[in-house]
Amino acid sequence: MRRVQYEHSGGPEVLEVVSAEVPTPGLGELLVRVEAIGVTLPVVRKVREPREPIPLGGEIAGEVVAVGEGVTSCMPGYRVTGLCFGHGYAEYALLNSAMASTIPDGASAVDAVALVRSGLVALGALDAARPQPGESALITAAASGVGHLAVQLARVRGAERVVAAVSDLAKAEFLYELGVDEVVAYPQESWGEPADYALDAVGGELLGPALAALAPGGRLVAYSSGGGTIQAYDLLVGAKSVIGFQMARVARETPDIYEHWRQELWQYFASGQLRPAVHAEFPLAEAAHAHTAIETRANLGKVVLIP
Template identity: 75%
Template sequence: MRRVRYESTGGPLFLEEAPVPVPGPGELLVRTEAIGVTLPVVRKVAEAAEPIPLGGEIAGEVAAAGQGVTRFRAGARVTGLCFGHGYADFAVLHEAMASPVPDTASAVDAVALVRSGLVALGALDAARPEPGEAALITAAASGVGHLAVQLARARSAGRVVGAVSGPAKADFVGALGADEVITYDRLGGPESGDGVDYVLDAVGGELLTPAVAALAPGGRLVAYSSGGGTIRAYDLLVGAKAVIGFQMARTARGKPELYKRWRQEVWRLFADGALKPAVHREFALTEASEAHRVIESRSNLGKVVLRP
């Protein structure tokens, strides 16, 4: 089979021939049809001291099941998070991380929707939104952010503001249901109006300070970015504001029933037409480096997907 990997920090990525893996106990061998390209994986390629397997979101058909697997059999369509080599014709997926793909959805729909949608929904739930509250979504054109905009609207937000890196993304985010779209250089300034009740932040870094400034008194910021950053305690104190950290892996491991409910809600909203994943572009495995460059440049509108 074909597999994408790299040998040193920063790449380059290259395609190689590798043996088809054998699923172990509790594992599924999946013939991949779509692979999601995520910012955390792109960052690890650029920053990790040692090369890592290019894993992440995959969707496809079960080719074989390991010992002890009870929920799926060969021929089933599944999606989930692969912790090994996912940029490949075949990938191994643990049964606990797999979920079925309904007949009404394509593999691309699944890989664009499920993991990113779960992160968006989990971050939204962490904000404890009330109907009518104002929401601000950073990275609103990203794979997660564009779903968060739609989910905030579906959860009856009174006003949804999308924050993006440049004005070229404004029409895309507005079409998702955002009432306003602002660029990061305007975040926290007079253009933010009277402030928002909660911020879902996928950017971190230097954007955290203006994101906190955009909150109304008593507002909440949910940080789910891998970009780091620092917030001054005084900025929280003066407005009685709160910052909440959200990590999907913690919920998936520690609260499987909640994780399952989120997954069911994402698919229900998709079936109802309230949640529509957007795909920026589909790349071949041979174009993995180009797909990474799109993510690095933050130029994508929606999900970036590899198609074996």
């Protein structure tokens, strides 16, 4: 089979397609013939980290072709999606059965990788903000794979006003089509009327402006891998709060909530309330182009690899 990997850290140019053996599923694992792979910012960032190369994991979707010992929930022939922690940029990949979610009839593998993992992060971050009907929401990186779902979910959960913050106002038309009320660009000083809560996927130097864009008593949910710091005084002066959200912790410690969110996402998809958008579908051999789309912030929605 073909697989994408890299030998040393660097930009997208270090990715290469190699020949590899089809893996054998172990205890609790599924062997999936991969039909679609969701490219994520954390994986793109890891390729640049000055450390030993790691397997390119991420969201995968496809058909189960074999199962390991102890698997009773997903049999060969099932169509599933889930987060692969091993080599996911491949024609065949191993998926822990506990991370697998069945793809319902009428949905494609591309729909699945555009919706489930990104949607889980968006929905989890939104729940962490404790939204109330009639409140206003601010979403950063709003045109990203997670962000474009978050703006829709905020509306579904009762937001009266949804503000999308992006790096380039050229993305505004895409976001207005998704139903947002305002689009603002960072790092400009003012983001308009203060919001009741914000979901930040950028981090770094944007944490401060995102906090400043909140109304008194506002909540900032930080779920970025980009780091950043906030001054305690900026919290005290407006009685604001910052909440950290990590999907891995939810999946590990409260699997019932994780599964409930998965079912909720598919229900929103089936009803037409949630529309996952795909920026582009790249063949496996063009994984470097997929990473470039993420790094340059060019994507409108999800970036997908097709083996």
